[in-house]
Amino acid sequence: MDTATVARFEASRNRLACLAYRLLGSAADAEDTVQDAFLRWQAADRDHIEVPEAWLTKIVTNLALDRLRSAKLRHERAVGAWMPEPLLDGDPMLGPADTVEQRESVTLAVLTLMERLSPVQRAVYVLHEAFSYSHAEIAEILGITESASQQHIHRARRRIAAARNGIGIDQTSARRIVEAFIDAASSGRTEQLVALLTADATGVSDGAGGSAEKLIRYLNPEQIAAAVRAGLKPSAAKRRLAGGTPSIHAGVVNGCPAMLFTIDDRILGVTILEMRDDKIAAIRGIAAPARIARLTAQWQRQEHDAPLVESW
Known part of the structure; x- marks a missing residue:
């Protein structure tokens, strides 16, 4: 390919990666999907491609759907060890955040709930809600009718409604929330931590990295509070396992x-607090190295605030 042809693809790479990440919930899979699309672009008869952006969107969407339907991926996600891959604020793969729908489409709550959708429902939801494609355009991309696209979006919205909150968190508000959470967790009083949680709060963790073969789930505020208090209590054994004395930062x-x-400057783990009505509705602890590799890389590229806890 000549330089201009490569440049034409590269101009769409970030947008395509944003699309693939929302469809797959994995930055690594999204990158692989975009690279597969580049190979298709390389082999295509480009003289007959009238609108490259539309062609590439169709290719990436359908490559992602093929991945979602693959027996290997279905098995990996069915055994109970799958979590969406977290991304740090500012990561270009998060894409646009101009609308409520765009912001919500990359929350871990929505990415998790999208696992309950069929691959086509998931694609319709992402294309319509996050990228503002019309039902006519979606029908052409997916090879379905407009009415089918409309039915899929209604069903997807109903299933995902529970995870929608419409809020936007910035660094300042994140720091305030995390600081309150740490204060409550270190107070020695379980009720102070429980008071920050919704009555139906749940938690999930990959076991501080471990083998990450099975997720640990916490089903009520009391279980969460006990686990958080135990997890945040420093000890010599934990510091040896971490390879030193960690700092704790607030982030988005x-x-x-x-x-x-x-x-x-290396991230050991992240605890994500999902908010609803000014309380914490869910907590996700992620420390498996494969899940936080991109998070660490983005952290190292950015400036960040002073830690809330200098030496844990």
């Missing part, structure tokens, strides 16, 4: 306030 991850545990 997938549009939610988050605690970032770091050593030497």
Whole structure:
């Protein structure tokens, strides 16, 4: 390919990666999908492609759907160890955040609930809500009718409604929320931590990295409070496992306030707090190295605030 042809693809790469990430919930899979699309672009008869952006959107969407339908991916997600891959605020793969729908489409809550949708429902939801494609355009991309696209979006919205909150979290508000959470967790009083949680709050963790083969779930505020208090209590054994004494920073991850545990500019783990009505509705703890590799890389490229806890 000549330079101009490569440049034409590269001009769309970030948007295509944003699309693939929302469809797959994995930055690594999204990057692989976009690279597969580049190979298709390389092999295509480009003289007959009238609108390259539309052609590439169709290719990436359908490549992502093929991945979602693959037996290997279905097995990986069915065994109970799958979590969406977290992304730090400012990561270009998060894409546009101009509307409520665009912001919500990358929250871990929505990405998790989209696992309950069929691949086509998931594609319709992402294309319509996050990228503002019309039902006529979606029908052409997916090879379905406009009425089918409309039915899919209604069903998807109903299933995802529980995760929608419409709020926008910035660094200042994230720092305030995380600071209150740390204060409550270190107070020694379980009820102070429970008071920050909704009555139906839930939690999930990959076990501080571990083998990450099975997620640990917490089904009520009391279980969450006990786990958080135990997890945030420092000890010599935990510091040896971490390889030193971590600092705790506040940040924004997938549009939610988050605690970032770091050593030497390397993220050891992240705890994400999902908000609803000014309370914490869900907590996700992620530390498996494969899940936070991109998060760490983005952290190292950005400037960040002073830690809330200098030496844990």
